[in-house]
Amino acid sequence: MISLVTPRRTESKLARAFVARRGIRRRYRTWGAEGRDRSRPLLWIHAASVGEGLMALPVVHSVRRALPNVQIAYTFFSPSAEPLAKQMGADFSDYLPFDSAGAARVAIDALDPTVLVFAKGDVWPALVREASSQGVRLALVSASIPASSLRKSSVGSMITRDAYRALDAIGAASTDDAARIVEAGARADRVRVTGDTRYDQAWARARTEPRNTEIVAALSSSRPTLVAGSTWRSDERELFAAWRAVRVQVPDARLIIAPHELAEGHLTAIEHWARASSLSASSLASATASTDVIIVDRLGVLADLYALATVAYVGGGFHDAGLHSLVEPAVFRVPVIVGPRHEDSRDAALMLATGGAVSVDDAQQLSRTLIRLFATEQERADRADAIGAVVAGELGAVDRTFEVVRELLRAV
Secondary structure: OOOOOOOOOOOOHHHHHHHHOOOHHHHHHHHHHHOOOOOOOEEEEEOOOHHHHHHHHHHHHHHHHHOOOOEEEEEEOOHHHHHHHOOOOOOEEEEOOOOOHHHHHHHHHHHOOOEEEEEOOOOOHHHHHHHHHOOOEEEEEEEOOOHHHHOOOOHHHHHHHHHHHHOOEEEEOOHHHHHHHHHOOOOHHHEEEOOOHHHHHHHHHHHOOOOOHHHHHHHOOOOOEEEEEEEOHHHHHHHHHHHHHHHHHOOOOEEEEEEOOOOHHHHHHHHHHHHHOOOOEEEHHHOOOOOOEEEOOOOOOHHHHHHHOOEEEEOOOOOOOOOOOOHHHHOOOOOEEEOOOOOOOHHHHHHHHHOOEEEOOOHHHHHHHHHHHHHOHHHHHHHHHHHHHHHHHHOOHHHHHHHHHHHHHHHO
């Protein structure tokens, strides 16, 4: 695997994205000359960020087990996905170059892929055009398009329409997604419903591949615990206001918070809020089970920390960027709370419909919901059963998705 450029954590995501791409064409060409065995097929999987990467991870592992002769390249777009890329076990892993005809040509010439697979919906038009022109088979897996995206008419959607139409195979997350993908431009005869591989990946991690076990054991406690994952500042404004009321009614309640952005200023602001609220606060490394507010200041541990939750809060529901993953707490059968902006999240729709998740509009509703869930064991049990049923119904997507990939490799 290549060595990635790792910018300082305090830099913005945009700055990190540009810094990490310095010398990217050279890195691709170097691996193409030194690491690519052109007598073997190569599967290139692209996943934009962490969520898409979690969809790709079990597919990569399935290919490794069943098709050991296949080389694997893994690319991503967001700097937040870099730690996950190191877990993929790919032969080549790097950022995807910015989408231009020249960069796409360099990448394809270097990697010489047999099949190029995109995860969820991150289909890049210039890359698709160049790959298609060179005879590379193209697929989209765990494919999902929010209903709102089809309501937005723009030049961009016209460009992506051609990209969707060029795909040879599409595994959709649901029947509704399959219909929207066809509406977006894909050929109906190339679309099948295979499901969302994140459920299998999260289930396997929680049940058969536990990580960070020492951290989880050290923080294990009978205290009522809220694990708030991938929070933005807009989430935290509501959460912190609600937490004051929660602590009045549930004095031993504990908060484990994993902010979406790990900039030092943001982490420090959370610590200052906690201390101003007369709560003990600590970063993950020095926290104990008695710490009131545990600030998760590293990537790669949140999925395991949900095992400590009495209730989970998933961030993004008070933010325009959208809701983060509900799957990770769901596999632990933890009731989930989300903010009001969840209309584009299929997971939220499933879990809200069954009662496994609860939506709140403001800090007052959030505090009331937390106090009630902490205090009412039967409600927690009912919501746990509901969210567990959602997870059970979604399992099996990895095997179906792997068949899509295997068929394309065989066809070539």
